Amino acid sequence: MIPVKGYAAEAVKVPLAPFNFERREVGPHDVLIDIQFCGVCHSDLHQVRDEWGGSIFPMVPGHEIVGRISKVGDHVTKFKVGDLAGVGCMVDSCRTCPSCQEGLEQYCETTGMVGTYNSREIESGAPTYGGYSNQIVVDEKYTLKVSDTLDLARVAPLLCAGITTYSPLREWKVSPGHRVGVMGLGGLGHMAVKLAAAMGAEVTVLSTSPNKEADAKELGAHKFVVTKDEEQLKSVTNYFDFIINTVSAQLDLATYVNLLRRDGTMILLGVPTEAPHIHAFNLISNRRRIAGSLIGGIAETQEMLDFCAEHNIMSDIELINIADINDAYERMLKGDVKYRFVIDIATL
CATH class of the missing domain: 3.40.50.720 (NAD(P)-binding Rossmann-like Domain)
Structure with missing residues (x-):
């Protein structure tokens, strides 16, 4: 297992705080990403406060993830060590139902999409933990290529917003x-x-x-x-x-x-x-x-990232230290951000 540092909500209505946990080892089709930036989505707040029901605690939020690949599995073909990569709102799905076959994995009809956090892995049933952390292991099929021509911190919110x-x-x-x-x-x-x-x-x-x-x-x-x-x-x-x-x-x-x-x-x-x-x-x-409409499939997300690189489109952000995440949530409730908070994971 891979030891990881992050920030988590230990229970509903409990402020986020430092949290150490483990990721699975890098499998044949996995990549290990050293996370550099993670956007803060309003859904993070909803789920930390269990406003939609079904929240799994402890919870490490974050599904607007960008960073650099530090390890690849033996059978990985799309990425190599040193590549920039992104992870959005999901990290797996059944892969075989009509929606998955059509590249609409977010509408998976068998298992449902596996969320990047507050979800459970299909095989192990272990909870998924998100991008308010320094590393993440993801199957290459659910990993996105990120252009090096854009400001990486401002790219992070593209993975959801x-x-x-x-x-x-x-x-x-x-x-x-x-x-x-x-x-x-x-x-x-x-x-x-x-x-x-x-x-x-x-x-x-x-x-x-x-x-x-x-x-x-x-x-x-x-x-x-x-x-x-x-x-x-x-x-x-x-x-x-x-x-x-x-x-x-x-x-x-x-x-x-x-x-x-x-x-x-x-x-x-x-x-x-x-x-x-x-x-x-x-x-x-x-x-x-x-x-x-619910997010987008993996192919469409890659298309969006390519479109944004071509047109120089990025999110307008306020970069924050991870220690300020609870204050950021309160400001987000008041609409006091233009227009997305992004966590600098180097501050973890």
Whole structure:
């Protein structure tokens, strides 16, 4: 076994603290990654606090991982020692069901995807531990190639925030001529703006905060609508082809669905603690749709990383020491970050 240092929540509502544990030895198809940076996702906070249920403690969060490979298994073909690599939200799946065969491992129909943390390995049943740690062992099939042309710390959030917004934009074939609304300008929202703009769409940020307009336009948005302003909201009624909804708070979906054109689609990415409600007439009247999307498959995640390297797209981050993670969680709850915290693992 490989001794590893990390930070963990020992129980629900207990602050994260230093935690020593062990990883499995590097198998024939595995790579060992010395982690350099790990992004802090809002889902880390949800799971540490068991807000979605089923949390496994002790928990080492983190699924936006980048670093350098220090060891490879005998049968590894995609990577060599010294390569930069990334790990996103999953580290395994059944590999044989229709979804896995189609490269949509996040929708695995047999075992379900194995999360990078707060999940269990398929064979051993051992809990998975994430990237708030100095090393991780991952099968090469679930490991991503990372370009050396981008700022590595700013690449880390692409492994979740990036792919979570890229996947629906690709699935619904967003391209020049489309009008895309982005609800929420946080970790996911700011990536949706950058990616949709790079794909050639007209991008509008829908926000309750007027003071975010300058930031939205600097990120690439063409328009900004203050949703508390009835006149501004009215100006984009029946306007959008797509709305990327990144909001995890409770809100009146009907207000935003009515901004969709006929045959428009709202894609839900955020997960409110309570189920949203909407009247059927809001959908029926203009043949509108509400859909959902979950991260992306391994091939699509690699495609996203390559796209970002080609277009020089990275997350806007605040780099923190790992000892400051509990304070970062509190700031994240207040929306006090532009737009993603990233842990410098050298501070572990």
